[in-house]
Amino acid sequence: MKLSSWPLRQQARVVSLGISADRLRARELGLRPGSVVRITQRTLFGGTVVDVAGTRLALDRASASHILVEPLEGVPMPRSMS
Template sequence: MDLTGAPTRSLLRVVHLGVDGRAGLRLRELGLRPGAVVEVTHDARAQGRVVAVGAERFALDRHTCTRIAVEPA
């Protein structure tokens, strides 16, 4: 499943990060990389999601969320 289908308030493990270029590099710098455990904290519906990686929280647009594969942690 990707981040758009993930339920809020559940712990998820990133399986694949299908974001290339500078955006992909920035996400990896923020800790969003394969193997990382994340939590979807807010669902902004058509806008995207807010995810937590450790103590950090950041918003991702819907298109980016569709490119991040996750599984239950």
């Protein structure tokens, strides 16, 4: 499921970033495959604020729509919001 569709306040594991190499800053801040994230806020124009190991990252709509996440083990996949 895309990070942009993931529900607020729910934890997920990042499967792949799907973003170009020029956005390596997110990786430097801990957003990489295998990391656990939690969406803390949605912005007015479709951006997403995520918590990654205590660090808050603001992602634009395009970046959030390229990042794929999955539920943590034992947690069911949320229903699609579409």
